[in-house]
Amino acid sequence: MEILNYMPLAAGAVWSVLGELQTILAVVFGLGMVIFFHELGHFAVAKWCNVHVERFSIGIGPIIWSHQRGETEYALSVLPLGGYVKMLGQDDMDPNQMTSSEIAENPRSYSSKTVPQRMAIISAGVLMNVATGFLFFAIGYWNGVLEPAPVVGGVRAGFPAWEAGLRAGDRVTAVNDEPIRSFVDLQEAILLSSGDLKINVDRGGKALPNPIVLTPVKASPGRSIGVIPAVTTEIGQIDDPVRIADAGMAIEKASEAFLPGDRIVGLQPQGESSDAAGEQIPEQPVRLIADLRRVLATYADREMVYLVERKSADGKPTVVRIRVPRQPVRKLGFWMAMGPIRAIQSNSPAAQAGLKVGDTIRAVDGLKPGEDIDPLSLPVYFGRKGGQTVTVMYSRATSGGTVEGQCELVPNADLPGWMESPDSSTSPLTIPSIGLGYQVQNYIAKILPGSEVEKLGGLSQLTKITKIELLHREPGTGKPDAWGNAETPVELPLAAGENATAEEAEPNWAWAFDQLQRAPGRKLVLHFEDGKTTGTRTLQELELEDDWFLWVRGFNPEIWENERVLLRAQSLPEALTLGLATTRKVAFSIYRSLRKMVGREVDMESLSGPVGIAKIAYKVAERGFVELLVFLGILSINLAILNFLPIPILDGGHMVFLLWEGITRRKPSITVINWAHAAGMVFLLSLLVFVMWIDFFVSGN
Structure with a gap:
């Protein structure tokens, strides 16, 4: 009976392994086909030009399998990093063949052929990749491609999209008058742009009357407006x-x-x-x-x-x-100090009232943050005041000193309280109903009477919290929480990141507060300093607020399916048209990416090496055959363009030598060829090491 009970589980495990194996085989076959078609282009045109092809290899390095048919050896090599067609008179590992007069006398050698014939042979691999990429795209759109929808799933506080008023749920229809079909289109339009962006948006099923104009900021891997895709x-x-x-x-x-x-x-x-x-x-x-x-x-x-x-x-x-x-919100027994305003949305109630970045809110309807009201609860306070007039007292630093000011504003009744969580230790906490983002300092403003913190002692006004540890109360008995295994300690460091700007020099307490709310099964260890001493205090059980509740109720954020849009051609001509348009778009995007990498506008860390490409291909293949086909199309265009760069050893480098020969009517000297090939080899090996380093130590792909 026990064996029978475990049989469904075992069967499920077997099917899971078979499914993974099928996906791996699909990826290996797909990547191999991209390389195969490239080399097939060289091979076919070389044969057409009556060149003796000695070897046709998929992969490079030591040969693991080969078969001799006629004059050509067909081989599989150990490293799946490319392939090659070895012709008489053309060998990247022996560049002397290119200038050998003895080999050139053989009418079937590569070097004996005319410059146009050799150009055709060299460019055939690239042209084959462009052609197969086009076909991959056309077949994909004929069957229907599911792509991430161009819908905003979230907006990062303080980023251009947030400041310009983009909202979660907005659908982007065009950027700079170029139609946007998917979120990938939107990402590329932002990343590869220059200057301001004019974004057309549908909100609630209706187009906004005017486009939203904003300027992206420099982020990693490049320009960003701070939006994430919808789920x-x-x-x-x-x-x-x-x-x-x-x-x-x-x-x-x-x-x-x-x-x-x-x-x-x-x-x-x-x-x-x-x-x-x-x-x-x-x-x-x-x-x-x-x-x-x-x-x-x-x-x-x-x-x-x-x-x-x-x-x-x-x-x-x-x-x-x-x-x-x-x-309910878990309360800590103390309130932190109010910090300055870090971001304001354009045309928001806060902007219309005259508030500015750098101002500090001192009172709201007479309630002083940190004394009469918890600064963290301001989003809820304003959310409950929707449609009513709220009086705000603030301070502002000027060249003549700090001045006090007062304004009145009416919160938007359609936008509730705390519904945007800070996504980093330096992100501002937003008040959606008035369009404002602010900082909460990480030092204590008030200890609440009767709280556990007061009873423990050691903490007082102006004590700085430097770190929070979340520990499981009973190790070994917990189930996964927001951080996975509940037995694993979690640290929330309250320090700015390495690349923090001057405005972000101090962390935002709101981030740590939001994080600890998601693990009610853990006790808190507060690390603090008060200017003289450092220490820790452990809070075993946190009391719950009576009238303050979270919108987050405990779903794992990784469980949701992405919002996708089906792009399917209605006819064969439309599929071919979409395939051609996508080929052009991908090629142009790669060109702009390379140009921006040279100009250091896009981080080199955005590159992927063989391992990264394989990982991405596996993830895409899990989604389906059509998605893998489109990815292979993108990879084919990448291979075509990168192979035609003017780098010795690559097809583009060979084309440069042929152009030189065609113009000057003489071949480059053996010294020039040897030095060029050596430089090209060093460059390519260095690039390979660099992208492998990115694959293993930098990129999450």
Whole structure:
């Protein structure tokens, strides 16, 4: 009986291994085909020109398999980093053959052929890659290609997109009047652009009357506006359902477990309505995580019923109602000091009221942040004041000293409280309803009476928190939380990054506060300094706020399926047209990328070597054959362009020598050829080492 119980598990493991093996074979075959077609181009034209081809090899280095047919040896070599066609009179490992008069006397040698014939042989590999890339694209679009939709899933606070007013859920339709079909198009348009960008946006199904104009900033790997792609409310087919809910969060306490394949289609806030009539709040439809976030932030203080579309045993969808409790904020027993404003959105209530970057909010409706109200709760305060006038007192540094000011503003009633989490230790905390991002300092402004911190002692006003450690209370008994294995200690360092600007010199406490809310099963170790001494204090159990709740209820953010758009040609001519347009676009993008790398506008770390390419190919192949086909098309165009760069040993380097010979009517000297080949070999080997270093130590691919 025990053996039978384990049989389904064993069968599942076998099918999983077979599936992985199939994907690996598809990747190996696909990458091999790209190389094969390149070398086939050289081979076919060489034969057409009656050149003696000694060897046709896929891969380089020692030969692991070969077969002699006629005068040509067909081989597989150990290193799958390329391939080669070895012709009489042309050997990259022996450049002397190119200038040998004895070999040139053989009418079937490469060197005996005319310059146009040799140019045709050299360029044939590149042309074959362009042709096959075009065919890969055309076949892909004929079958239909799923690509990330050009929909904004999130906007990084303080980045140009946030400042310009782009929102999660916006669909980008054009950049600088060039149509945008996918998020990849959007990324390329931003990364490879120069100057300002004019972005056309659809919001809520309607086009905004005017394009949004913004200037990208320099980031890694290049220019950025601070947007991420959208994800849907559909849970992916993950292997372990335990990963769906983070330990200790509200989702774990749901009335019923969420399952892989579930799709959240709506939310029903529970409890009494906030309106005067006391009517029940209607169901809120959701499709993207951006929709989910907005509804949960608006009704964070309410129990929520999730309307979940789930496929039944017969494959038909049914709607399941799952009740999820509220997620109270864990309070630490102290408030931190208010910091300055770091970012303001254009045309926002904050901008219209005259607030500026660098100002510090001193009071809100008479409540002083750090004394009368927790600075971290300001997004919630303003969110609850939507449509009402709020009075803000602020201080501003001027050349003549610090001045005090006052303004009035009306928060946007359509934007709730805290729904944008800081994504780094230096990112500002935003107040969506007024379009403002601010910093919370990492030193204490107030110890709350009766709190655990007060009882422990050692911490006081102006004490600086330098680091937080999150430790599991009972090691060995925990399940995965927001950081995976709950037994693993988590450190939240409150220090600026290596590349932080002067404005980011101090970390934002809001980031650490947001992170620790996601692991309620852990105790906190506070590392502090007060100017004289350093020390630690451990908080075992954190109390819960009575009237402050998180929009985050504990879903693992990695479980969601990406929002995708199906690009499919309606006819063969349209497929060919799309294939040609994509070939042109990819080629132009590669050219601009190379140009910007030379100009140091794009980081060299964005390159991928053989390992990186294989990893990307594997991930693409997991999504399907058509997606792999399109990736191979991109790789083919890459190979064509890079191979035709004027670098000795590469096809482009050979073409330079042929151009020289055609113009001067004489071949380059053996000394020039030897030095050029040596330099080319050193360059290529150095480049290979560099990209391999990126693959293993830098890039997450």
